[in-house]
Amino acid sequence: MVLLGTSAVSYATGAAAPGADSSRAELFRPVAIVVRGDPAPHLFTPYPDGAPDELPADHLHDPLYPDVESGGVRVRDALTQLVDPRARVVVDEVTHPMAGVLGPFDLGAAGPLLGPAKVRKTSDELACIRIAQHINERAIADVQPMLRPGVVPSSLTAAFLRRIFDLGAHSVGIDPIWQVMPSSLAEGPWTSNGDVAFPAHDPDRVYRDGDVVWVDTSVHYQGYASDFGRTWIAARDPQPSPRQRSQFRQWLDVLDAALDECRPGATGGELCRAATAAAGGRRPWMDHLYLAHGIGTDLGEMPMIGTDLGEAFDDQLVLEPGMVLVFEPVIWDDGHAGYRSEEVTVVTDDGWASLSSYPFDPYEPVQ
Amino acid sequence: MKARDDVNPGSVRLRVERRNRLLGAMADHELDALVLSRPENVRYATGARQLWMSGTRPVGPACIMVRATGQVHLIDVSDEGLPPELGHDTILGRPWDPGLLLAALRSVPGFTDATTIGTDTSSPGLAKRLRAVAPDANVLDGGPAIWAARTTKTADEIALITAAVTIAASSLEAMTDALAPGVTERELLGVHLEHIASLGAPIAPTEGVVCVTPHSGPVALRRVASDRQARDGELAVLDPGAMVAGYEGGLGRTRSVSRMTTDAQRDLATRGRTALDALLAACRAGATGADITHAWRSTSEPLPSVPLVHGVGLGVEPPVIGPGIGDEAVLTEGSVLSVTSWVAEPGVGGHLERDFVVVGAQGPTVLSPGNTDA
Numbered sequence: 001m002v003l004l005g006t007s008a009v010s011y012a013t014g015a016a017a018p019g020a021d022s023s024r025a026e027l028f029r030p031v032a033i034v035v036r037g038d039p040a041p042h043l044f045t046p047y048p049d050g051a052p053d054e055l056p057a058d059h060l061h062d063p064l065y066p067d068v069e070s071g072g073v074r075v076r077d078a079l080t081q082l083v084d085p086r087a088r089v090v091v092d093e094v095t096h097p098m099a100g101v102l103g104p105f106d107l108g109a110a111g112p113l114l115g116p117a118k119v120r121k122t123s124d125e126l127a128c129i130r131i132a133q134h135i136n137e138r139a140i141a142d143v144q145p146m147l148r149p150g151v152v153p154s155s156l157t158a159a160f161l162r163r164i165f166d167l168g169a170h171s172v173g174i175d176p177i178w179q180v181m182p183s184s185l186a187e188g189p190w191t192s193n194g195d196v197a198f199p200a201h202d203p204d205r206v207y208r209d210g211d212v213v214w215v216d217t218s219v220h221y222q223g224y225a226s227d228f229g230r231t232w233i234a235a236r237d238p239q240p241s242p243r244q245r246s247q248f249r250q251w252l253d254v255l256d257a258a259l260d261e262c263r264p265g266a267t268g269g270e271l272c273r274a275a276t277a278a279a280g281g282r283r284p285w286m287d288h289l290y291l292a293h294g295i296g297t298d299l300g301e302m303p304m305i306g307t308d309l310g311e312a313f314d315d316q317l318v319l320e321p322g323m324v325l326v327f328e329p330v331i332w333d334d335g336h337a338g339y340r341s342e343e344v345t346v347v348t349d350d351g352w353a354s355l356s357s358y359p360f361d362p363y364e365p366v367q
Numbered sequence: 368m369k370a371r372d373d374v375n376p377g378s379v380r381l382r383v384e385r386r387n388r389l390l391g392a393m394a395d396h397e398l399d400a401l402v403l404s405r406p407e408n409v410r411y412a413t414g415a416r417q418l419w420m421s422g423t424r425p426v427g428p429a430c431i432m433v434r435a436t437g438q439v440h441l442i443d444v445s446d447e448g449l450p451p452e453l454g455h456d457t458i459l460g461r462p463w464d465p466g467l468l469l470a471a472l473r474s475v476p477g478f479t480d481a482t483t484i485g486t487d488t489s490s491p492g493l494a495k496r497l498r499a500v501a502p503d504a505n506v507l508d509g510g511p512a513i514w515a516a517r518t519t520k521t522a523d524e525i526a527l528i529t530a531a532v533t534i535a536a537s538s539l540e541a542m543t544d545a546l547a548p549g550v551t552e553r554e555l556l557g558v559h560l561e562h563i564a565s566l567g568a569p570i571a572p573t574e575g576v577v578c579v580t581p582h583s584g585p586v587a588l589r590r591v592a593s594d595r596q597a598r599d600g601e602l603a604v605l606d607p608g609a610m611v612a613g614y615e616g617g618l619g620r621t622r623s624v625s626r627m628t629t630d631a632q633r634d635l636a637t638r639g640r641t642a643l644d645a646l647l648a649a650c651r652a653g654a655t656g657a658d659i660t661h662a663w664r665s666t667s668e669p670l671p672s673v674p675l676v677h678g679v680g681l682g683v684e685p686p687v688i689g690p691g692i693g694d695e696a697v698l699t700e701g702s703v704l705s706v707t708s709w710v711a712e713p714g715v716g717g718h719l720e721r722d723f724v725v726v727g728a729q730g731p732t733v734l735s736p737g738n739t740d741a
Contacts (some may be wrong), residue, residue, distance in 0.1 A: 004423070005422075005423050006421070006422030007422060007425045016591045017590075017591065018573050018574040018575030018576075018590050018592065019421040019422070019571070019573070019574040020421065020422065020572065020573040020574065020575070021407075021419075021421075021571075021572045021682045021683075022405060022406045022407060022420075022422065022424055022682070023405070023406075023407040023571070023572075023615075023617070023681060023682025023683045023684070024424055024572055024573050024682055024683040025421070025422045025423045026405065026423055026488075026683075027677070027683045027684075027685070027687055028674075028683065028687075029423065046590070046673070046674075047575070047589075047591055048587075048672075049587065049590065049591050050590075050591040056586045062672075062690075062691065065687055065692050067488075067685075068685050068686065068687050068692065068693065068696075069685070069695065069696070070692060070693065070694075070695060071692065074691075074692075090491075091490070091491060092425075092426075092490065093423075093426050093488060093489070093490050094488070094490055094491065094511075095488050095489070095508050096486075096488065096489065096508035098450055099489055099508070102507075105624035107491050108491055109490065109491045139394050153566065154564050154565065154567050154569060157563040157564040157569045158560075158561045158562075158564035158569070159561070161557065161560035161561055161564055161569070162557040162558065162560065162561035163557070164557070165553045165554060165556050165560065166553075166554055166557055166558030166590075168594075169553075171421055172421055172560070172571075172574070172576055173420065173421055174418060174421070175418065175419035175420075175570060176567055176569075177418070185620065188446070188447075189445045189446050189447035190445065190455055190458075191444050191445045191446075191458075192443075192444055192445075192455075192458045192459065192460040193444065193460060195444075197444065197445035197446075197447055198445075199418050200444075200445040200447030200448065201447070201448075202447065203419070203567070203569070204567075210414055220421075234451065236641075280669065288444045288460070288461055295471065297418070304463065306466060306672050307463040307464070308462050308463050308464045309463050309464050310464070326598065332395045
């Protein structure tokens with residue numbers, strides 16, 4: 001197995017690499033070659049300081065640079081040293097310099113092997129996700145009081161990024177989203193499916209009193225992602241209206257209905273139907289996203305429940321202990337914006353447990 | 368100082384010029400269509416602001432450009448961040464279902480008739496999926512056309528890179544101010560990210576911007592920020608970057624944690640600067656990667672394990688020149704390079720310097736601001 005993707009290499013090797021823009025993550029990518037029967041993966045990295053301590057010295061190699069012209073040959077030479085030319089090799093990406101020289105190898109797709117391997121988390125993986133989520137939420141607690149009229153999103157981002165690294169985060173997952181929501185879909189932004197435009201962040205917006213702000217942040221710890229989502233109100237003393245509190249209560253009802261079905265053996269389809277029934281028959285999530293998604297070394301990974309892959313796909317998706325689900329239902333109340341939060345949960349032997357603990361303030365003030 | 372990430376006085380001109388360059392390169396390389404996966408290529412083709420995520424993305428069509436129509440099409444949902452000159456017919460939706468994705472590609476005018484399709488990268492099965500939509504298509508390496516368009520920078524692009532260098536230089540000062548015994552590498556990374564975000568440029572090209580080096584024992588350049596504390600008298604590598612409208616700028620300097628430098632540290636700094644000057648002088652149009660490594664070797668410094676030179680523009684670009692890589696690369700006039708020297712001395716520490724240069728016919732023009740010697 002030859003792995004080039006950031007999250008796949010992280011999963012296969014445990015190697016750390018500095019968080020980076022996609023362009024750098026491509027050209028200076030660590031590469032993993034996993035050989036069946038060999039207990040340790042081979043790691044080819046520009047960041048040897050990120051190699052895990054337990055990696056045998058003869059499994060740590062110079063970088064391959066598979067995205068530049070002479071890098072393809074380096075990949076081929078590395079592979080030739082490790083496996084027989086008749087070996088079955090699966091890959092997650094074939095750069096053009098690789099494609100030109102890997103002709104003799106029978107290349108298949110790595111995804112069908114990686115996906116099932118990642119889907120059930122070990123207790124160590126859960127600990128990493130829990131810590132990432134804890135760091136994320138502690139930093140958010142310092143940022144939330146800053147959301148006032150006249151403030152710009154970049155001020156929130158600046159404070160958040162400073163705080164997560166003080167708290168021990170290992171890298172940033174996404175550019176934090178602090179998106180002002182329109183009252184109605186007609187106010188835009190325009191979308192191809194007519195649904196709510198999210199994420200569709202305007203980093204230069206100045207917050208006005210009463211703005212409804214959907215927040216979405218992710219930080220990584222030991223390669224594992226967190227996912228924080230809440231709805232806030234920009235105000236000195238935010239007080240949701242009765243209508244806004246009602247939106248939140250509907251959101252809680254939808255979440256509770258989905259969680260009531262959440263146990264080993266339940267299907268994704270059952271969760272979707274429970275959530276939809278609790279919302280009065282209307283699907284309470286965005287058409288272009290999902291009711292729930294998995295999380296691990298990717299911010300969004302399988303299982304994904306409620307996508308346009310359809311009901312048959314959701315029905316064959318059976319929950320198992322150790323699956324992590326991030327529920328993100330949406331209550332859209334056109335003309336009055338809406339409510340969205342995210343709840344990170346793990347499927348346990350007999351139900352589920354929460355991995356997030358942040359309050360729903362100001363919709364449900366902290367007692 | 369405040370940099371908007373996606374809007375600048377030259378932005379419409381810049382976007383139109385980039386699309387025209389791509390269309391011209393597609394004609395020169397006889398590509399009927401380009402299918403782009405990588406965020407930086409999508410940005411080059413469309414100018415659309417996308418949600419920034421750390422790391423690589425899965426391979427799959429994110430943007431389609433058709434030569435016959437001159438149009439770009441985005442696998443995306445909303446028009447937020449879409450340049451005003453592109454209409455809603457640019458937006459194709461973003462399905463999870465592979466069948467729906469193929470249907471979206473089929474709806475792109477002119478795409479099904481393409482006989483040559485270039486891609487920026489590939490995966491097992493991508494070519495087959497594209498041929499399911501464009502049955503007569505030869506699916507080829509789009510890299511030569513993409514880099515023919517992207518390598519030489521326009522004046523607008525160089526202005527954006529320079530703006531990013533300026534933000535990085537400002538962050539270097541913020542990190543220098545925060546550098547004191549007891550501060551950790553990770554805290555300094557937080558200072559950097561806070562600073563660039565407060566200037567309106569929250570995207571860090573990399574989080575590998577700090578390395579405190581020991582003044583006893585072996586010295587290595589580490590790029591993964593750790594909880595290691597800076598100690599009095601040590602040298603700290605500060606190598607910040609920033610992005611403006613996707614264009615990367617940066618500069619690297621080495622500072623003493625105690626603000627008092629020893630003779631040995633000054634000697635090391637002189638070696639590092641001398642080596643950087645040798646590299647910079649070699650950055651001429653037509654020079655090869657082998658010429659660059661030869662320039663380094665002529666200083667008698669041991670060849671560092673890190674690349675000496677790499678291209679920059681919308682992030683990192685080819686060439687990558689360093690130990691065992693890029694000897695055959697040829698430097699192009701009008702391209703921008705990040706040039707790095709790294710020297711180390713056991714018992715003293717390590718010294719890194721990095722400058723950005725424009726490759727000119729008459730030699731390199733350094734984009735780094737002012738005199739920021741250690």
